[in-house]
Amino acid sequence: MNIGDAAEATGLPAKTIRYYEEIGLVASNRRPNGYRNYGEAELHSLRFVQRARSLGFSVSDCRDLLSLYGDRERSSADVKALAQAKLKEIDAKIEELQSLRSALGNLIDACAGDHRPDCPILDDLARD
């Protein structure tokens, strides 16, 4: 299976698949003509990474997760710890965005939004 088909099968752009190979995340076999060749095992890894990325894990996290996935001696506690750390990051981001949202929302509510130049938003940004 060529990279284009692998891209379609996994939902990842071909560029991204090449990138994952370049950084040593998901290897590939090569045909005699130099083309990359993807089998079920590689597709599986690519899909694994795709899902982990979409859950918010970094590429580096994916490396760890793939390694845990391949380790028959792993403890599920190790995976859970990784996931919980990620969850904490996500919670922190949500909280930050919410306080940001609230501050910006207040400014917007205070602004008339008409043709006149008076604007509480700019006033706040420019306050001494």
Add this chain to the structure above:
Amino acid sequence: MNIGDAAEATGLPAKTIRYYEEIGLVASNRRPNGYRNYGEAELHSLRFVQRARSLGFSVSDCRDLLSLYGDRERSSADVKALAQAKLKEIDAKIEELQSLRSALGNLIDACAGDHRPDCPILDDLARD
């Protein structure tokens, strides 16, 4: 006022202040010895940008906001529109993070987190 003092006064790292000058966001005067020299006007702009950034505006947005701030003919509606677009972006990010949080949270809840290798988190990432 040298860049170090300006950094302290605005809360921005000196590196960042130089960067803002490089991209043409906040200019500076120079002393005969080549050192940057910051007066009240420049400090004001830097603080303005610092606040706008901390509200989630991009550097490009800051450029627009600075320009609106300096425009006596502006309409507050223009500023409000910019802020509302940003608010929409923030809301979208919050929503995305929340659905992500929920998906990851479910997986975590399903994982025993003990010494055994069985792990619903990995199972989900590796599902066919």
Add this chain to the structure above:
DNA sequence: CTTGACCTTCCTGTGACTGGAAGGTCTACA
């Protein structure tokens, strides 16, 4: 034999900085 859809590698750019090297300047103190 050609066309066009693939594939390859390599280089550059993104956003918003951050770190570090190499070297110039200023101030305080002996």
Add this chain to the structure above:
DNA sequence: TGTAGACCTTCCAGTCACAGGAAGGTCAAG
């Protein structure tokens, strides 16, 4: 007067996770 060290300067490289594009090789169909 010399010097230490705390500033300042520019320039280059790295971050993260790719995306865009150029130049050129390969393949299947007609």
